[in-house]
Amino acid sequence: MRHKWTYRNRSPGRPRTDREIEQLVLRLARESDWGYERIEGELLKLGITVSHETVGSILERHEIPPVAEREPSLSWRHLMTHYKDQLLAWVHGASKQCLAYSTSPTSDVGVGSLRTQHSISDSG
Incomplete structure (x- = not known):
């Protein structure tokens, strides 16, 4: 069958x-x-x-x-150790630029002149 x-x-x-x-x-x-x-x-x-x-x-x-x-990825650690000097130099340079900008004579003069104008207009 x-x-x-x-x-x-x-x-x-x-x-x-x-x-x-x-x-x-x-x-x-x-x-x-x-x-x-x-x-x-x-x-x-x-x-x-x-x-x-x-x-x-x-x-x-x-x-x-x-x-x-699994073993952790070492790519971030490798990046930091390999480029440490360049990163630190960049950060140091950037902080110098920020410091120079905040203490520049032009920014102080601008603020001082605004204060002077403001104080003259208040007294008059």
Whole structure:
């Protein structure tokens, strides 16, 4: 007797996430310090609906640990130590300019002349 129904051989469970989305999840995780939910939110902004559990299973499948277990990014520390001298010179120069502007003779003369005019008009 012939079988009435024929079924395709499918693996049980939900189908896997598209390869492009999986690659994007991996890239976001490797290039940032974002957790599962933040990656989920960023993908949602792009119109891609993926749960944070799916993001977690993708990262787990590729042996990327949760954000709490990853090594922190050293980019900010590297920036600060590498450009320390330039940043300090810039800040020092900017503070000198602000100080020079606030104590310049032209700004004092302008304020003094306003006070003089104001006091003359009040007494007259």
